[in-house]
Amino acid sequence: MISLAAEQAIAGSGVFRLVLAGGNTPRALYERLRTLKTNWEAWHIYFGDERCLPAADSERNSSMARDAWLDHVPVPQKQVYAIPAEMGAKAAAAAYAVTLKQVGEFDLVLLGLGEDGHTASLFPGNDLGQGVGSPVALPVFDAPKAPAERVSLSAWRLSQAKQVLFLVTGESKREAVMNWRAGAHIPAHAITPRLGVDVLAESILLEG
Numbered sequence: 001m002i003s004l005a006a007e008q009a010i011a012g013s014g015v016f017r018l019v020l021a022g023g024n025t026p027r028a029l030y031e032r033l034r035t036l037k038t039n040w041e042a043w044h045i046y047f048g049d050e051r052c053l054p055a056a057d058s059e060r061n062s063s064m065a066r067d068a069w070l071d072h073v074p075v076p077q078k079q080v081y082a083i084p085a086e087m088g089a090k091a092a093a094a095a096y097a098v099t100l101k102q103v104g105e106f107d108l109v110l111l112g113l114g115e116d117g118h119t120a121s122l123f124p125g126n127d128l129g130q131g132v133g134s135p136v137a138l139p140v141f142d143a144p145k146a147p148a149e150r151v152s153l154s155a156w157r158l159s160q161a162k163q164v165l166f167l168v169t170g171e172s173k174r175e176a177v178m179n180w181r182a183g184a185h186i187p188a189h190a191i192t193p194r195l196g197v198d199v200l201a202e203s204i205l206l207e208g
């Protein structure tokens with residue numbers, strides 16, 4: 001799906017605008033993408049969320065993506081738009097909104113799903129930035145998963161995408177997926193691109 005989305009976007013507009021998920025789930029996929037035959041010069045890489053840690057901290061989502069994939073392919077460095085979370089959540093959210101100012105619809109947004117239903121760094125009970133005209137990026141100070149301070153694209157901005165693909169792996173995510181399927185308003189439910197979302201669920205026994 002990623003390779004097809006890239007081909008179609010590059011054929012249509014000359015660029016492929018991809019938003020990356022963080023966490024552990026996408027690591028294996030990112031490693032596989034190292035061998036993809038594509039025009040890497042056309043790829044523009046954004047991040048759905050980031051943890052407020054020093055720039056090269058190994059727990060950062062951007063570090064994982066670089067280590068697993070981006071440092072191994074010739075994507076121009078200036079086309080990897082990391083969230084400057086080392087500045088602190090508020091300043092980084094404002095700076096990333098400026099970075100995204102000239103960027104229209106993303107071609108593909110990759111997202112994960114936490115056991116509590118969070119996606120990117122949009123956690124249950126927090127402002128998800130769902131309404132039209134919500135801020136592009138939200139500072140988060142009380143994430144229940146460490147670190148507490150983070151930056152997340154809003155649900156509204158993540159939904160400005162031609163395609164959205166959730167990557168979900170492991171039994172521990174089953175309840176969240178079942179709740180989502182049953183219509184529960186978990187944060188993932190707030191991602192509403194015009195063509196809907198795709199969910200790739202691996203190693204999860206789904207009933208019904």
Ligand SMILES: O=C1O[C@H](COP(=O)(O)O)[C@@H](O)[C@H](O)[C@H]1O
Nearest residue numbers: 021022023024025112113114120
């Ligand atoms: O903290 C985060 O969690 C979610 C899910 O991560 P996973 O390790 O369970 O796959 C991730 O999508 C998000 O980007 C990340 O910051």
